[in-house]
Amino acid sequence: MSQALTVDSVVLDIEGTTSATGFVVDVLYPYSRSRFGALLSERSGDPDVARAVAQVREELGDPSADNVRIEKALNAWLDEDRKATPLKTLQGVIWSEGFARGDLVSHFYDDVIPALRTWHAAGVRLHVYSSGSVAAQRAWFRSSPEGDLLPLVEGLYDTENAGPKQDPASYRAIARALGLAEAPERVLFLSDRPGELDAAREAGWRTVGVRRPGEPYYEQGVGDHAQAGAFDEITLFRSTP
Template sequence: MSQVFDIDSVVLDIEGTTSATGFVVDVLYPYSRSRFGALLAERGGDPEVVRAVAQVRELIAEPDADDARVEKALNAWLDEDRKATPLKTLQGLIWSEGFARGDLVSHFYDDVLPALRAWHAAGVRLHVYSSGSVAAQRAWFRSSPEGDLLPLVEGLYDTENAGPKQEADSYRTIATALGLAATPERVLFLSDRPGELDAARAAGWHTVGVRRPGEPYYEQGVGDHAQAGAFDEITIMRSTA
């Protein structure tokens, strides 16, 4: 059954929503794991790397941790699928290089790109909110199987510039950035994770739980949120009032 919404902005999760979690876990995670050491050695003076390494040391409570210890912590967090901000920052840098070199091409479900193009053409503002870093998001959309999709996307948000994805205040922060703090009901959030959907709804947003067979949260369901199995089950009607 189609879900119909009168909104101005759509905010998209990536893993399990626009794209297969399996691709991230089976392709991107091993790619980053194999390159953490080289990144720390070769780009250790880059401001983003310096900041991320300092955050790792703080999280493990080892202010003098060397590169080998930092890499060990990163790999442990990867094994746990922990959404640690410095892990996501460093993965983003590695993936950006991989996409730029052509080593990597991102994945999107077949129903996603036609919907995004149609919504964008209708004047709907599209944004991304992912636990993956903004750098990783930018590389992901720039390196799709159908070329550069960044022109479709207006804003990119992660756990560093917005906050944790299961906290309502993070969604309020994004609504403020979108100029919709006073009218959060003009925003629709699409995600496969119930906790994220709950937080977005608590901030006044519309929500749709995207349930795709084979994804980690498929069996769990999306609680009492509206749900869709694909983007073509979501209809957006923008009012002109």
């Protein structure tokens, strides 16, 4: 269904919304799984790695957990598709390096990049909120099939700098960062997950559920949220204060 909205900012989910879940699960997850061990043994002094390792130990309740135990936990969380912050941090480190080397090129649905360029040209501010780390998001947008899209995006948010994606407080925190705490209705969230859309709406945001055939949440639907099957069904105009 076509949607036309006047907003200041649009916040994008990635997996299932801009990009195929299958690519993440079938390409990125195995890539990170094969490199966890080397990362833990070779990069323990890296601040991001050290912080994530400490968080894994805290989650496990085992402050002395060694690299073997930590890698086992990471792989178990990967199997569960658990949105654990330290897992996403370490995946982000690995994926960033993979994109930089040219091992990986990110996936976007065909309708997404033209829409992002159109919205950006119209003055709508673009942001990302994903369970994947900010580092992974940055690498993802920098390594698209059409080159570096990062100049289109103003802000990147994840579960570490914003909070859990089904918690309305996370969306309120992002609205504050956007300078729209007093006008959350000027923020639009696009996601395929009804729980995330519900949380955003509770925080006062506008919402459109993106339903793409073949995605995990397609059959479930997006509840009573407005919906679109692709980004080219969404027309955005920039609001003015």
